[in-house]
Amino acid sequence: MISTFPNAAAVDLSRIRLEIRSLQPRLVEWRRRLHQRPELGFKEKLTAEFIAQKLSEWGITHQTGIAKTGIVAIIEGKQQDSPIQKPKVLAIRADMDALPIQEENEVPYRSQHDGMMHACGHDGHIAIALGTAYFLSQHREAFPGTVKIIFQPAEEGPGGAKPMIEAGVLTNPDVDAIIGLHLWNNLPLGTLGIRTGALMAATESFTCKIHGKGGHGAIPHQTVDSIVVGAQIVNALQTIVSRNVSPIDSAVVTVGRFHAGKAVNVIADTAEIAGTVRYFNPELGKLIPQRIEQIISGICASHGAKYELDYNGLYPPVINNADIAEMVRSVGLDIVETPLGIVPECQTMGGEDMSFFLQAVPGCYFFLGSANPDLGLAYPHHHPRFDFDETALGMGVEMFVRCVEKFYA
Numbered sequence: 073m074i075s076t077f078p079n080a081a082a083v084d085l086s087r088i089r090l091e092i093r094s095l096q097p098r099l100v101e102w103r104r105r106l107h108q109r110p111e112l113g114f115k116e117k118l119t120a121e122f123i124a125q126k127l128s129e130w131g132i133t134h135q136t137g138i139a140k141t142g143i144v145a146i147i148e149g150k151q152q153d154s155p156i157q158k159p160k161v162l163a164i165r166a167d168m169d170a171l172p173i174q175e176e177n178e179v180p181y182r183s184q185h186d187g188m189m190h191a192c193g194h195d196g197h198i199a200i201a202l203g204t205a206y207f208l209s210q211h212r213e214a215f216p217g218t219v220k221i222i223f224q225p226a227e228e229g230p231g232g233a234k235p236m237i238e239a240g241v242l243t244n245p246d247v248d249a250i251i252g253l254h255l256w257n258n259l260p261l262g263t264l265g266i267r268t269g270a271l272m273a274a275t276e277s278f279t280c281k282i283h284g285k286g287g288h289g290a291i292p293h294q295t296v297d298s299i300v301v302g303a304q305i306v307n308a309l310q311t312i313v314s315r316n317v318s319p320i321d322s323a324v325v326t327v328g329r330f331h332a333g334k335a336v337n338v339i340a341d342t343a344e345i346a347g348t349v350r351y352f353n354p355e356l357g358k359l360i361p362q363r364i365e366q367i368i369s370g371i372c373a374s375h376g377a378k379y380e381l382d383y384n385g386l387y388p389p390v391i392n393n394a395d396i397a398e399m400v401r402s403v404g405l406d407i408v409e410t411p412l413g414i415v416p417e418c419q420t421m422g423g424e425d426m427s428f429f430l431q432a433v434p435g436c437y438f439f440l441g442s443a444n445p446d447l448g449l450a451y452p453h454h455h456p457r458f459d460f461d462e463t464a465l466g467m468g469v470e471m472f473v474r475c476v477e478k479f480y481a
């Protein structure tokens with residue numbers, strides 16, 4: 073196979089890097105344009121138009137309107153292998169949506185959409201994926217296969233990955249592996265968070281309505297106090313992580329809402345508690361909801377209260393395939409130039425619907441360090457002052473392009 077990305081030749085590596093560096097002003101321009109016009113999940117209309125317009129401009133085959141606003145671009149390399157051999161397909165995924173947050177940054181490219189903001193960096197993900205698409209479309213001779221670039225809506229909820237898979241984005245042609253990245257302000261610019269196995273946690277939620285028996289605050293013996301019952305439930309739920317989950321595993325059960333009562337002298341008839349559950353080990357997906365229900369039902373029974381429990385699994389854990397993670401890591405090592413630049417201790421209990429793609433095909437999701445505290449670019453994701461060092465955009469394109477090279481090597 074003749075490649076314009078020969079692995080060993082440092083001269084060619086620097087040529088790829090130089091060519092990608094020359095794209096930097098355009099990456100920044102695209103990212104800022106997208107940043108000015110953030111849109112919420114499944115409403116990424118202008119965003120999708122922008123992406124489709126660029127792909128058309130570059131002569132890249134693409135399909136729009138998948139799972140409402142999603143887009144899939146297909147870049148076929150020049151086939152250099154034997155015609156009998158089925159060419160491999162690598163998918164690259166970028167999410168497109170923004171958040172319902174009012175931007176507080178005073179930058180020329182600040183959000184022009186009131187109450188909406190790209191506060192997680194998905195504008196950067198689109199720019200990186202577009203840069204990768206452009207580069208690959210200009211170097212089709214360099215890979216003997218097909219690269220599918222998936223622009224996915226609604227990552228922040230309710231989730232666009234699952235409907236895109238249901239719409240068939242991983243088939244025709246069938247995807248062999250998938251990669252994706254998240255700009256990451258928990259890591260400094262110039263580093264990468266890459267690991268095998270679980271990277272991000274499953275995201276689930278529950279709501280429980282407790283039905284007691286209301287009454288006069290001074291006559292408690294004639295009531296079933298839903299606040300007392302709820303308080304015991306909140307306390308007992310803490311024992312799930314401390315006493316049911318192995319200390320080697322990580323999990324979170326957080327009660328984020330407890331609503332009950334109106335008046336100081338009235339015992340509340342009903343109380344509602346709601347919370348979020350996070351874990352890496354898929355086995356806990358059975359244990360935790362089971363324990364939540366046992367605790368609620370036991371405490372309610374002991375007080376003569378009734379309950380309604382609603383448990384929702386939103387996203388499964390993000391679990392990286394060992395082989396693809398190793399491929400991404402070896403590419404990353406060349407890019408960060410020191411093993412210390414790869415941070416495997418980058419797990420987070422945050423969730424991501426990239427997990428659905430990773431359940432369907434082997435793949436690797438990784439973090440691209442984007443914080444630069446010296447420039448004031450270190451606010452956490454989902455913060456109204458979130459912003460990142462745009463130098464990371466070129467690094468992201470180089471990671472994807474070199475992963476394509478490695479995948480077909």
Ligand code: NI
Pocket residue numbers: 192193194227254
């Ligand atoms: Ni995000």
